Amino acid sequence: MWIALFAAGGCEVLATTCIKLSDGLRRLSWMAGFVATMSCSVFLMSLAVTVIPIGTAYAVWTGIGAVGTALVGMLAFGDSTSLRRMVCLALILCGVVGLRLLPAVST
Numbered sequence: 001m002w003i004a005l006f007a008a009g010g011c012e013v014l015a016t017t018c019i020k021l022s023d024g025l026r027r028l029s030w031m032a033g034f035v036a037t038m039s040c041s042v043f044l045m046s047l048a049v050t051v052i053p054i055g056t057a058y059a060v061w062t063g064i065g066a067v068g069t070a071l072v073g074m075l076a077f078g079d080s081t082s083l084r085r086m087v088c089l090a091l092i093l094c095g096v097v098g099l100r101l102l103p104a105v106s107t
Contacts, residue, residue, distance in 0.1 A: 002100065005048035005057055009064025011041035016069045020077065056099050063096035 015038040022030035041061075049057045067089050073079035 001048045001051040004044045005052060005060055006064065008041045008044035008048060009061050009068065011037045011044060012061065012065035013068035013072060015041060016065065017072050017076075020073075060096050060099050063092050063099075067092050067096070 015034050018030045018034035018037060021027065022034065025031055045057065045061055048061075052060075070079070070085070070089055074081050
């Protein structure tokens with residue numbers, strides 16, 4: 001189910017990119033892309049949470065979305081690539097990797 005979760009995060013990145021390209025909701029084809037990719041993201045997330053704890057799944061999903069969207073912004077739209085920003089994104093990525101690699105401990 002981790003593959004579904006990572007795919008859900010990738011779909012979230014595509015969805016946010018579609019929002020950017022929709023030009024303030026004026027370009028309906030990009031809005032349709034948003035609806036399709038976000039629907040796919042939520043569907044894949046729903047599959048993942050059948051096995052992965054919801055808190056872990058949500059943190060990983062949003063982490064992938066945040067880092068991925070920030071990278072798309074930097075590479076495609078000229079967003080800031082300052083050192084501080086890169087360090088913060090690296091910290092988010094470390095959290096996502098940690099949640100994936102560390103075993104869930106229940107009390």
